[in-house]
Amino acid sequence: MKALAARRHDRRAPVVLLLLALLLTGGLYAVFAPAPAGATPEQAAATATTDDIAAGKALFQANCATCHGPTASGTDVAPSLIGVGAAAVDFQVGTGRMPMQANGPQAPAKPVQFNDEQIAQLAAYVASLGTGPAIPSAEQVDPALGDPANGMALFRTNCAMCHNAVGAGGALSGGKFAPNLWETTPTHLYEAMLTGPQSMPVFNDAIITPDEKRDIIAFIDQQGGAAPGGLDLGSLGPVSEGLWAWVVGIGLLIALAVWGGAKSS
């Protein structure tokens, strides 16, 4: 008994306990965490039946009506959804921005709450309330069919002032922000341009034609991969370069100077 008690007071016991606790929490999280829904928006664009609309209405009543109102006509905390179209629903729900988790300056992207079928049903219901932009076809958003050079020119004049020169994201006023675009699917990029979610302006087909939208998607598709010059340092420009110059460059050089000085004395 005494030996057991003594061992319990081993110096290493807290560390071992902590590791075990971390392992347990991690394991539990892995078991219970919701699996991220793989969004394949092509399915969402499938033709909607009256059953879909009815199912979508039921989902809407259960998940969205609290803020957007029972008839989707909006309340003082959320806008009306009549006429926003299927594209808006596919973007907002398909990127996890809706249902909104908490009030804040902006609804951030988060793990998607519904499966593809449910998203399609919700989209079908909202589309049935009034005419609005539809979900684009796979061909409309195919980066391989776009011209990245034209996309870059368009991106520079229309998008880069908020999203950074290569779409790495940037700050807006009051805690809002333009997100990084590298992980966004081509369909969601197209829908965002079409519907102008949150702080983003609407770029309808008269401002940026469908072909031009595809050019922009082709340009973004090339970003965020391997940079020709090595690590891209977040593509954030001179601030991150300066930070690394000080941390790595001057840090290493001073360490070497100290080392050289230590050798001689």
Add this chain to the structure above:
Amino acid sequence: MTTTTSTPTGAARAASATADYLDQRTGIGHAVKYFARKVFPDHWSFMLGEIALYSFVTLLISGVFLTMFFVPSMGETHYDGPWPSLNGVEMSEAFSSTLRLSFEVRGGLLMRQIHHWAALIFMASIVVHMMRVFFTGAFRKPREINWVVGFVLLILGLAAGFSGYSLPDDVLSGNGLRITDGVVRAIPIIGSYTSYFIFGGEFPGHDLIPRLFTVHILLVPGLILALIGLHLVLMVMHKHTQYPGSGRSDKNVVGYPALPVYVARLGGNFFLVFGVIALMAGTMSINPVWNYGPYDPSPVSAGAQPDWYMLFLEGALRLMPGGAEFVIGQYTVPLNVIIPAMVVPGILFTLLALYPFIEAFATGDDREHHVLDRPRNRPFRTAFGVSLLMAFFILVLAGSNDLIATHFHMSINDITWAFRVLLFVAPWLAFVITKRICLGLQRKDRELVLHGHETGRIVRFASGEYIEVHKPLDAHERWLRVQHEAIRPLEIEPAEDSRGVRRKGYRRDTMRRRLSELFYEDRVEPVTPSELAAAQAHGHGSHDAVEAGPATRELASSAPGGGQHLVDPHDETAADGRNHTV
């Protein structure tokens, strides 16, 4: 075993013959002899200036490579090359040749990245070197002129960096030029004329890139080279400063001879600096101009910032409220640009350039100084330097406010307001805290010298009294803590002489005394030999009286406890370099 003296090898004979040939024609032997026997003190912080020198050499070498391929022209062309996002796009020759240099010239991108990283390291090492010189007081007589030379080198470095940054003619650097144009136009009366003069007409014009090219590859590097030469000549002439220690004084230099010790190390250091820069250039992308695209005055992307050494200006502009602009008659006075872009850097740089002269004025000291100060022993200077750096740092952070906002999920408006307040509060706070820390460290030094190291050994006397045994410092340790001179505020002559006649220059003297009090009123004086003798003689009991010693304002009297100390016997025969006469 072969004999070496009588039969020199062929190579050795050739070398000596060449040396002799050169010496007979140039007298180079004297120079070699002089430098070979020249002694330099040794410390890692003396290598910081060398880092700057070697990154400049790296800049020269890589820069020469770049000029072979760069076309300094604003003539229009269409890109046709391996980078798909820019194919067929209209751009200037400068931008197009930068792309060719990056993607088609073998090793070109590596050279560009070496050049740019070396530029960032060059500026950073100048700043670090300058900090070392500042905080150790290496700028004091006779080195004030060399401080100014170094300061001008800093400004030239900024000019070199900015002109080079703008050469590729991409959107990001074009935005920087646009801001420069705005700042130039904000100068009252001559602003718009100056802008037209610089750009050869309306911004951006067609003249700027060739002009910047000349500035960047000829004018500024030429001046930098000349001034580096002057900087080094003055350094050799003054002899290098050394850190305080036993055996070191203002009259000697303790160190190693240049040959062979330093020559080998200098050479090695170049390869270290070049190696670190090349490693960075080989692994980390810098200034990817193809991301920004060719310059066009309309687009400005998020995260548009200058290189780090200009970031404080960007920060000042971002912090300044936009409303500070008013119109007199038909003239606009844009204080919202004049204050952040001219007044703020003007204040920072003027203080930096003139500091040696301000301090000399406040100290009233006309002697030469070759032994460095420990930063703690000059609390005002150290605190002043830290607060100046703090102001610079706040401005740098303000220039990065958008990235702080996105990376820490904060509101950019709140961040901007916080920095507006911090710009005034943080330097002051940094000053007060640094000064307290310095004075605290000095007090700790006094305490150590008087009472020695705590040993943790508790001894109980027969009477029942407990005391802790202290181990006195050895002579070298003690010398380091008492060698400095306590500078006291200047005392001036009265306003009127004995006959009641007003004295000329009294007002100036009063101002000088006030400044001197600001510098030296709060101080902790080093232990004097008599104090030490008193403390050691009766190491027990009454050292409150000893510590209160020299007249200082409420600072030296913080005697820790009144307990008794027993002092271990120790060897006092060790060499003691003190030449202390009080």
